[in-house]
Amino acid sequence: MMMGYEEDGQKYVSLAGLRARGWTGGIVQRLLGAPDRLAVNPRFRSAPHTRLYRAERVEAAERSQGFRAVAETAGRRSEAVRAALERRRAEVMERVRNEPIEVPRLDPGKLALRAVEHRARHCPGSAEGPGERPETEAAAVEGASRASLDRWKVEYLRHRLGGYDQLLDRLPVGGRSSGRAEAAALLRRRVYAAIAEAYPTLARECERQARDQWHGPPP
Incomplete structure (x- = not known):
């Protein structure tokens, strides 16, 4: 313009x-x-x-005196808004850094079944009809590779921890200064780290998924 x-x-x-x-x-x-x-x-x-x-x-x-007066008032108002937004951003970042992340603890067999069930719900065609679901899930666990099961387990646990995304809702919407991208990246890292701590056998898969989310999957 x-x-x-x-x-x-x-x-x-x-x-x-x-x-x-x-x-x-x-x-x-x-x-x-x-x-x-x-x-x-x-x-x-x-x-x-x-x-x-x-x-x-x-x-x-x-x-004019009128312009100076209203400009000063507008400037003070803008500064107050910026300060309030910065305080809110800092408060949210503090919670994202320190909020305890409680990972559900399940025995290996139950976690595998829940992971397969979660995959079936979110990947149409990956399971049979509802009446055959228990047998299908058990068969899927038996037939899946270790790598696939680990991936599904981490995805299921991340889904269970999705409520922590509400921590981001108090951030200002839009603009680089909102800090949302920084807070979301930190929260993702903490969630993956919490899953890896709760389930050490999933640590490598957590690292892989975190890396893919940061850099994008390989072409």
Whole structure:
């Protein structure tokens, strides 16, 4: 979007230009009101018209006491919002770092059956009909490779621990400053580490899945 515009010797400032100068939407509405011109966007003609304000009117408003007062108020409000969001982000990160992660402890046979059942529910076609499910699960356990069973077990345990994702719900939505990606990555690492601690035989599979989630699966 254009920042400035000139026509017939008259200079204009776009709404984007005003924002770059420290204006907010509320200040524009309060001190300038309706735009002086509506211009067609030169790059995207189907886009909404660009609102333009005469530069001399903008500069006069910026020299006024009213602009300084509302700009200072808006700045304090923005700073307070940023501080509140940062406090919330820090609180959530602290919980993500320290929240105890309770992994369900099951004997190996039961864990294998639960893992196969979980796979059957989430992978259509991987099991027979409901009436044959117990035999099918037992057969699947017997016929599966160690690597497959380990993968299914970790996936099942991760599903059981999915409630910890609610820790992320208090983070601000959107934007890099929200910290959501950082918090989610830390939580994933902690969940995998907790599973590996509870089930040492699954440690290698936990490491593999964590690595794949971080870097992506191999092509």
